[in-house]
Amino acid sequence: xxxxxxxxxxxxxxxxxxxxxxxxxxxxxxxxxxxxxxxxxxxxxxxxxxxxxxxxxxxxxxxxxxxxxxxxxxxxxxxxxxxxxxxxxxxxxxxxxxxxxxxxxxxxxxxxxxxxxxxxxxxxxxxxxxxxxxxxxxxxxxxxxxxxxxxxxxxxxxxxxxxxxxxxxxxxxxxxxxxxxxxx
Numbered sequence: 001x002x003x004x005x006x007x008x009x010x011x012x013x014x015x016x017x018x019x020x021x022x023x024x025x026x027x028x029x030x031x032x033x034x035x036x037x038x039x040x041x042x043x044x045x046x047x048x049x050x051x052x053x054x055x056x057x058x059x060x061x062x063x064x065x066x067x068x069x070x071x072x073x074x075x076x077x078x079x080x081x082x083x084x085x086x087x088x089x090x091x092x093x094x095x096x097x098x099x100x101x102x103x104x105x106x107x108x109x110x111x112x113x114x115x116x117x118x119x120x121x122x123x124x125x126x127x128x129x130x131x132x133x134x135x136x137x138x139x140x141x142x143x144x145x146x147x148x149x150x151x152x153x154x155x156x157x158x159x160x161x162x163x164x165x166x167x168x169x170x171x172x173x174x175x176x177x178x179x180x181x182x183x184x
Contacts, residue, residue: 026154036063043060043122052126052127057124060119067116073173076176077176078101078102079105080172081172082153083098094153097148097152098153101149107141108142111134
């Protein structure tokens with residue numbers, strides 16, 4: 001499938017990250033986030049010139065699928081597992097960073113909810129106005145959020161969590177998605 005000049009791959013399949021390595025899986029999810037944020041920005045440009053044509057509809061539906069399904073699961077994985085476990089061993093600095101990042105999740109969801117309405121209309125071929133400033137704000141916040149998680153929190157998972165805790169985290173993440181922990 002081609003969307004906005006980008007070949008759409010199954011972004012939910014990553015041979016290098018599986019539930020047996022949940023931190024790598026969370027990092028792979030950030031790569032997918034960046035992919036769909038890029039697609040959203042391309043959609044904004046394309047939509048301004050071409051309206052809700054077939055390419056815009058395909059792109060809108062792809063972005064909707066990702067941010068409606070995978071992104072909330074990812075945030076729940078972080079909040080319920082990674083952040084919760086790390087906070088039991090975190091120093092004050094790490095704990096404050098985790099709290100700040102967890103507090104951003106509802107803001108990301110709220111910004112998404114605003115964009116979602118417009119993307120639903122575009123995905124259905126309806127006339128809509130995709131606000132570039134809203135898109136840019138969402139992209140910037142999400143990009144900065146993911147980078148902070150990767151640099152300020154994720155590295156501690158290898159040093160503060162046991163192998164058994166990471167394995168259990170992977171099993172719980174898989175169960176949330178209704179798949180076996182051995183399935184990427």
